[in-house]
Amino acid sequence: MRVSVVVPAHNEEHGLPATLRSLLAQTEPAHQIIVVDDGSADRTGEVARSYGATVLRPPRNLGSKAKAQNHALPHCDGELVLAVDADTVLAPDYIEKLRPAFDDPAVAIAAGNVQTRFTRTVWERGRSIEYLFGFHWHRPIQSGAHSPMVCSGCCSAFRRDVLLEFGGFPERTIVEDMDLTWSAQIAGHKAAYVGDAVAWAADPETLPYLRRQVRRWMAGFFQNVRLHLRPLLTRKPMLALWVSLAILEILIAPLWWATPALLTLAWHIPPAQALAWWWGTELLLITPPLIYAARRRRLPLLRVLANIPCVYATRAVNTYYAWKGLIIELLLAPLGLATSLTTYEKGRANAPAYTPRHARNPRKAPQIP
CATH class of the missing domain: 3.90.550.10 (Spore Coat Polysaccharide Biosynthesis Protein SpsA; Chain A)
Structure with missing residues (x-):
């Protein structure tokens, strides 16, 4: 072909x-x-x-x-x-x-x-x-x-x-x-x-670019939910299940973020212990697939694991725009109270290019032997 x-x-x-x-x-x-x-x-x-x-x-x-x-x-x-x-x-x-x-x-x-x-x-x-x-x-x-x-x-x-x-x-x-x-x-x-x-x-590579991209992705996801969910339920129920689980994950994300505080307030667990429990559960859930992925892609395992804290920054952006997309595309837009996102912004073409730190400050440029 x-x-x-x-x-x-x-x-x-x-x-x-x-x-x-x-x-x-x-x-x-x-x-x-x-x-x-x-x-x-x-x-x-x-x-x-x-x-x-x-x-x-x-x-x-x-x-x-x-x-x-x-x-x-x-x-x-x-x-x-x-x-x-x-x-x-x-x-x-x-x-x-x-x-x-x-x-x-x-x-x-x-x-x-x-x-x-x-x-x-x-x-x-x-x-x-x-x-x-x-x-x-x-x-x-x-x-x-x-x-x-x-x-x-x-x-x-x-x-x-x-x-x-x-x-x-x-x-x-x-x-x-x-x-x-x-x-x-x-x-x-x-x-x-x-x-x-x-x-x-x-x-x-920048927060403004990430925000534009994630806003488009999340708005588009809920536009498709609005358009396709009914036929998915009748013709492709397994795909409808994945979509439903994704929506459920979005709905409970704020609760999961607040879990350490809830443990402290409701069960009087010391804040450090509550945070440790939350963090340990997170690592237990995400680390095994990441170890497998690092081996599969032949990536340095320690470098992959060192990037784990960074995912919480991107998750925070994801959660915000997921909720915004849900409210606008599933609730307000169908009622005529908001406008569905139609403007395609990729992001990079509208944002300044990323400049490495050593390029911004030549004194910090890496030395070549």
């Missing part, structure tokens, strides 16, 4: 080269690589052409990743369409490992294991723990039940005829990957998770 790669890009001249190099280095080459230069004000199009990619530039900025991908879809002539973010790097054997999933004619969408490219800041380090845990615990369990909750939009492959059947990448929600993953399974198609196919995404 031929693979057409679509890379939507808006002001991505700095991150795009690594993405295109990883695509050109594939052990199973792509049939075509299309970069959608979606109204960039920088050299995105020029950079893409220098790597031999086909560049499409709409007459104006289309405003979302799904719209940019749909702009490229008529130009794709491969049987499979691989959507790759302009700041994501694929392992050299990504296509080789992912393509066999489509030997099953029922599989309409497949994606691999996503990990963080960088662990420079507290936000990236926290996200690295989330990915290691999620892609080595939640995702394999969901895949084993033939109902993955999302095929990551930064590196998912789709049957082109199924995309056309759905009218292209969904533009009705702010997260097209989850929308299409749920829609395909409701329609009777299969979604596949391929753990051996690895991609590395450039995740938020």
Whole structure:
């Protein structure tokens, strides 16, 4: 099966080269690589052409990743369409490992294991723990039940005829990957998770960028809940179970955060002992999957474990925007009391680039022997 790669890009001249190099280095080459230069004000199009990619530039900025991908879809002539973010790097054997999933004619969408490219800041380090845990615990369990909750939009492959059947990448929600993953399974198609196919995404390095991204993710999740929950319950009950558990986790998250204080106030347990109990329970729950993930990905175990405290910073942001998304998208927007999120903000293009500490202060630059 031929693979057409679509890379939507808006002001991505700095991150795009690594993405295109990883695509050109594939052990199973792509049939075509299309970069959608979606109204960039920088050299995105020029950079893409220098790597031999086909560049499409709409007459104006289309405003979302799904719209940019749909702009490229008529130009794709491969049987499979691989959507790759302009700041994501694929392992050299990504296509080789992912393509066999489509030997099953029922599989309409497949994606691999996503990990963080960088662990420079507290936000990236926290996200690295989330990915290691999620892609080595939640995702394999969901895949084993033939109902993955999302095929990551930064590196998912789709049957082109199924995309056309759905009218292209969904533009009705702010997260097209989850929308299409749920829609395909409701329609009777299969979604596949391929753990051996690895991609590395450039995740938020600053708090403003993280907030924009998480706001979009959480709002999009509840937009899909509002749109799909009823058909999920009748046609894909196992996927509905994962969705319900995710909502339950969001609902009880504040209670879990407050557990040490509740133990002290209600049962008069000393604060230090209550905090130790809470922290010990947390470590008991998350450490075994992280040890497995570190071994699987051949990562230094101590470095992975040292990043655990950072995950609480990203979790706090997740919890805030999850509750905000729930209130707005499930309660206020249907009643006409608030507006559903429709503006697609990736974040990085609107935020100053991360500058390492030694670059901000040359005196602290690492010394080269």
